[in-house]
Amino acid sequence: xxxxxxxxxxxxxxxxxxxxxxxxxxxxxxxxxxxxxxxxxxxxxxxxxxxxxxxxxxxxxxxxxxxxxxxxxxxxxxxxxxxxxxxxxxxxxxxxxxxxxxxxxxxxxxxxxxxxxxx
Amino acid sequence: xxxxxxxxxxxxxxxxxxxxxxxxxxxxxxxxxxxxxxxxxxxxxxxxxxxxxxxxxxxxxxxxxxxxxxxxxxxxxxxxxxxxxxxxxxxxxxxxxxxxxxxxxxxxxxxxxxxxxxxxxxxxxxxxxxxxxxxxxxxxxxxxxxxxxxxxxxxxxxxxxxxxxxxxxxxxxxxxxxxxxxxxxxxxxxxxxxxxxxxxxxxxxxxxxxxxxxxxxxxxxxxxxxxxxxxxxxxxxxxxxxxxxxxxxxxxxxxxxxxxxxxxxxxxxxxxxxxxxxxxxxxxxxxxxxxxxxxxxxxxxxxxxxxxxxxxxxxxxxxxxxxxxxxxxxxxxxxxxxxxxxxxxxxxxxxxxxxxxxxxxxxxxxxxxxxxxxxxxxxxxxxxxxxxxxxxxxxxxxxxxxxxxxxxxxxxxxxxxxxxxxxxxxxxxxxxxxxxxxxxxxxxxxxxxxxxxxxxxxxxxxxxxxxxxxxxxxxxxxxxxxxxxxxxxxxxxxxxxxxxxxxxxxxxxxxxxxxxxxxxxxxxxxxxxxxxxxxxxxxxx
Numbered sequence: 001x002x003x004x005x006x007x008x009x010x011x012x013x014x015x016x017x018x019x020x021x022x023x024x025x026x027x028x029x030x031x032x033x034x035x036x037x038x039x040x041x042x043x044x045x046x047x048x049x050x051x052x053x054x055x056x057x058x059x060x061x062x063x064x065x066x067x068x069x070x071x072x073x074x075x076x077x078x079x080x081x082x083x084x085x086x087x088x089x090x091x092x093x094x095x096x097x098x099x100x101x102x103x104x105x106x107x108x109x110x111x112x113x114x115x116x117x118x119x
Numbered sequence: 120x121x122x123x124x125x126x127x128x129x130x131x132x133x134x135x136x137x138x139x140x141x142x143x144x145x146x147x148x149x150x151x152x153x154x155x156x157x158x159x160x161x162x163x164x165x166x167x168x169x170x171x172x173x174x175x176x177x178x179x180x181x182x183x184x185x186x187x188x189x190x191x192x193x194x195x196x197x198x199x200x201x202x203x204x205x206x207x208x209x210x211x212x213x214x215x216x217x218x219x220x221x222x223x224x225x226x227x228x229x230x231x232x233x234x235x236x237x238x239x240x241x242x243x244x245x246x247x248x249x250x251x252x253x254x255x256x257x258x259x260x261x262x263x264x265x266x267x268x269x270x271x272x273x274x275x276x277x278x279x280x281x282x283x284x285x286x287x288x289x290x291x292x293x294x295x296x297x298x299x300x301x302x303x304x305x306x307x308x309x310x311x312x313x314x315x316x317x318x319x320x321x322x323x324x325x326x327x328x329x330x331x332x333x334x335x336x337x338x339x340x341x342x343x344x345x346x347x348x349x350x351x352x353x354x355x356x357x358x359x360x361x362x363x364x365x366x367x368x369x370x371x372x373x374x375x376x377x378x379x380x381x382x383x384x385x386x387x388x389x390x391x392x393x394x395x396x397x398x399x400x401x402x403x404x405x406x407x408x409x410x411x412x413x414x415x416x417x418x419x420x421x422x423x424x425x426x427x428x429x430x431x432x433x434x435x436x437x438x439x440x441x442x443x444x445x446x447x448x449x450x451x452x453x454x455x456x457x458x459x460x461x462x463x464x465x466x467x468x469x470x471x472x473x474x475x476x477x478x479x480x481x482x483x484x485x486x487x488x489x490x491x492x493x494x495x496x497x498x499x500x501x502x503x504x505x506x507x508x509x510x511x512x513x514x515x516x517x518x519x520x521x522x523x524x525x526x527x528x529x530x531x532x533x534x535x536x537x538x539x540x541x542x543x544x545x546x547x548x549x550x551x552x553x554x555x556x557x558x559x560x561x562x563x564x565x566x567x568x569x570x571x572x573x574x575x576x577x578x579x580x581x582x583x584x585x586x587x588x589x590x591x592x593x594x595x596x597x598x599x600x601x602x603x604x605x606x607x608x609x610x611x612x613x614x615x616x617x618x619x620x621x622x623x624x625x626x627x628x629x630x631x632x633x634x635x636x637x638x639x640x641x642x643x644x645x646x647x648x649x650x651x652x653x654x655x656x657x658x659x660x
Contacts, residue, residue, distance in 0.1 A: 023318060025298065026379045056289045056317065058296045059259050060379050066255075074145070087290070090269070094262045095255070 005054070007031040014045040014118045015111065021053040028054075029064030036068045045077045046114045050107050052083030062095050069101055078102075078117060082110040146244055147176035150237055154218055157229050160204075162221040167241070173217060186217070193217075197226050197234060206234040210242030266290050267398055274406035278413045280304065284315050287373065287403040292317055295359065295392045297375035298385070303327050304363070304371035304407060312371075321358060324351030327372040336361035336393040336400075342376070352376075359388040361400045365408050373400050422485070429489035430455055433463075436496045442468045446539035446660040449474075450627035454600075454635065454651040461488030461530065462598045462650035463495060467503055472539050475503060478551070478596040478654050479532040479573075491528050494520060495573075509534050509547040510583040513573065520574040529574040533566075533596050537588055539660055544588040547581045549573045552599050553614075555621045559591030563622050566594075593657040595621045595630070600649035604638045612641050627655035 005028025009018045016039035022028055036047055047068075051057075057065075072079045079101040081092065092098050104110035151163040166173040166186045173186035187201065193214060197206050204223040208216040218237055227233075270290055277283045284302050292300040299318030306312050309328040330350050336359060339345070343356040352358060355376035363371040373396060378386040433455060441449045453462055461481025469475055479495055481488045498519040499512075506512035512534065531551040537544050548554070550572035553565035570581030588594065597617070604612040620637055624630035631653050638651065 023292075025296070026381065026383060055285075056293050058293050058379065059255075060296055060381050063255065063381060087266075087269070090265065091262060091293075094265060095258050 004028070005031055007035050009035050009039065011039060011042075011044060012111070013115070014043075015048060015114050016044040016046075017048045017050060017107065017111070019050045019053070024051070024054055024057040024061035024065070026060045026064070029061040033064050033068050037071065040071065040075060040077065045075075046079070046118045047072060047077070048080045048082060048107065048110045048114055050083045050110075051081060051085075051088060052107075054088065055085055057088055057091060059095075062091070062097065065097060066095075069097065073100060078114055080104060080110040080114050082107045146240075150218065150240065154206075154220065154233060154237070157233055158220055158223065158227045160220040160223045160227075164219040164221065166217040166219065168215060176216075189217075197230050199224050199226075204230070206230060206237070208234060208238035208241045210238050213242075215245050216241040263294055263395060266294055267395075267402070270399060270402055274402055277406060278410045280313055280407065280410050280414075283403070283406055283410060284313055287399055288315050288317060291373060291375055291396055291399050294395055295375050295388065296379045296386075297359075298377035298379050299355070300373075300375040302363075302371065302373050305369070307368065320353055321355060321360075321374040321376045322351060322372075323353045326351065328369055330360075330362075330372065332360060332362040332372070334397075336397050338388045338390075338393055340387040356385045357388055359392055359396055361393070361396045363400045363404045363407065365404050370404055370407050373403070425486050429484075429486050432489040432493055433461075436463060436465075436492060438465055442466050442474070444468055444474045444539070445472055446658060447474055447537065448627050448657040448659060449655070450631040451654040452631050452635065452652070456600070456647050456650055461492050461528075462600065462652040463492045463530075464596075464652050464654050465496065465499065466654075469503075469536075474537045474539075474656070475534065476537075476596070476654055476656065477532060477534045478598060478652060479530050480551070480598040480600075480650075480652075481530040482528045482572075487528060491520075491530065491574075494523060495530060495532070508583055509536060509545060510581045513547050513549060513570070513581045514579075517573050517579060521577055529572040531568075531572045535594065535596065535656075537594075537656065537658070539658065542587050542589045542658065542660075543585060544594065545583055545585045547583050549581055550575075552597060552602060554597075555595040555618060556586065556588070557593045557595070557621050559589065561622055563618050588658045590658055590660050591625070593621070593625070593627065593630070593655065596654045597634075598650060598652040600647065600651035601634065601638060601653065603649060604642050604647055604651065605645055606641055606643060607645050612638055616641070625657070627657050630655055 005020055005022035005024055007018055007020050009016055018032060018035055020028065020032060024032065032049070039047065069079050081101055082104040083106070084092065084103060089103060092103060102113065104113065147165045150165050154160065154163045165176045167176045175186065189200070193207060197204065202222060202224055204220040204226060206218040207214045208218055215238065270286065273286055274283055277286065284304065288300055288302040299316070299321060301316040301321040303314045303322060303325055304312040305328050309326070311325050338359050340357045342352065342358045350360060357378060358374060358376040360372060360374040362369055363373055375396065378388055380386050437453055441451060449466065451464055453464060461483060463479045465477050467475035477499060481491045495516065498516045502512055502515045506515055532549040533546065533551040533554055535544055535546040546566060547570065548566060548568045549570050550568045553567045556564045556566055558564065569584055571579050602612055602614055602617055616637065617634065620634050621630065624633060634653055
């Protein structure tokens with residue numbers, strides 16, 4: 001796992017996939033938000049966050065993810081998570097992220113659902 | 120110019136701006152748009168209180184990003200400043216926001232109602248945010264409890280120290296919002312057993328066993344300016360360090376550093392953080408101790424399997440039956456210890472009624488010793504018919520060992536060759552305990568070493584010696600497991616007791632039994648850690 005969180009992304013139609021690598025803290029969360037807002041501003045309607053290379057998330061990172069989620073919802077878009085460790089999965093469910101964003105085991109499953117709903 | 124805020128015209132105003140306020144746009148945009156619609160102004164800006172400063176809300180609204188200097192304290196009601204109209208948005212006397220109508224110098228009729236309405240909206244929004252923050256805090260506390268519970272469950276079944284360390288460190292960093300963290304586990308000797316870091320190494324050294332740490336953990340929120348004495352920490356602004364310990368012994372240290380905030384500041388670690396980290400450390404200590412005990416048990420089991428295998432190798436190599444050689448009486452016995460040493464004996468009936476025999480003792484125990492015995496066994500069987508003399512046989516075996524032995528061990532070895540026809544005993548002893556030759560008249564002679572142990576030095580040589588072995592003479596070759604058998608006072612059985620026994624018996628079988636019985640009686644149940652081997656040959660002619 002990287003010392004600092006790296007975020008990469010790719011747009012596929014109306015959906016953008018974001019891959020994180022490292023600790024989602026303040027810095028990592030800001031990286032995600034920057035990448036996500038950039039895609040939303042360019043008309044992306046749904047985001048899939050693949051966290052398979054992330055093993056730690058702190059409360060600052062979660063609060064930023066909630067901000068991203070709120071922005072996506074403001075725009076009537078959709079946010080999905082995939083590749084979560086069991087610990088992060090449980091953290092997201094307790095902290096309320098799973099109320100408005102769906103969690104999928106794999107990226108393929110997330111893309112299938114998100115693509116069908118944004119088509 | 121200041122004006123008192125009243126609620127006159129509120130109903131009429133709500134009809135005009137209510138629909139705008141109920142849209143899905145971000146709140147600052149809604150307020151600004153509603154204000155423009157209500158007042159006819161061209162541009163509006165909204166500033167909200169963020170800690171001690173007024174910060175512009177809504178990036179796309181008018182006005183400078185930094186709020187212009189304002190009177191302190193603020194006027195009580197609507198005021199004009201530098202050509203703009205400012206409406207304090209307050210609820211119960213607390214100003215939550217400032218609505219700025221740019222280029223408006225006189226208050227429109229609706230200003231008072233507008234300030235009241237927007238004050239209520241901003242106040243409600245702030246209240247909603249506080250409720251949301253409180254809910255977030257509540258969930259974070261729930262997450263702490265769940266994490267403690269989960270960690271307990273997870274660590275309870277976790278026997279992999281590495282995975283266990285990751286689990287503890289990740290949760291510690293996550294729940295304390297630390298920027299970095301380090302976990303170090305040490306052996307009882309203080310040597311590092313395992314170390315993990317995320318975000319950077321908190322420690323500058325690993326002598327964690329000697330660090331002085333209070334029970335509840337050590338918080339240093341001034342670490343940047345006041346280094347924590349006695350602890351070797353890398354540069355960090357604030358840190359929290361706890362000991363991972365079981366009663367009477369420190370297993371390691373867990374530290375987190377530089378607690379993050381949303382605005383990039385480094386926050387103080389709190390007593391709650393210290394409590395959480397201490398609880399994690401306590402759970403980790405119990406789990407680590409369990410994992411260590413499991414590892415020891417697995418290691419013990421592995422060693423026992425290895426010993427069983429070594430014993431099996433040894434059983435395969437030792438002769439099952441003793442040969443019948445005319446003119447000679449033979450007895451031999453090997454008593455392996457639980458740890459399986461490397462004793463070896465063998466007998467070789469040769470042409471012209473001769474008998475060759477060997478007794479050897481390999482240094483070390485277990486599989487390595489058993490393998491070396493196996494190598495020696497093979498070398499003796501391969502070379503015994505080829506070597507012209509015993510000394511040459513030893514040189515060949517030694518070369519074989521130097522070339523093929525997988526472990527750098529050595530062995531003591533006595534090889535004898537009896538020719539009953541001539542009553543001759545030729546022998547070579549490679550550093551072996553002196554063999555005892557009891558003459559028919561009861562005298563006991565010692566046949567000492569004629570060279571260094573095999574496998575010890577390359578190109579070593581051995582002398583071959585010759586003596587007589589006549590009717591009634593008895594030769595006793597043994598390994599040091601016999602003479603060095605210990606009693607409860609850790610005294611050795613010794614050469615004297617053995618010599619007395621050898622001097623007192625004419626029968627190899629009876630002597631063999633008598634020696635082992637005497638050694639058993641001497642040891643009186645004290646476990647022995649070396650194999651015991653006897654090979655006794657008596658000449659009848």
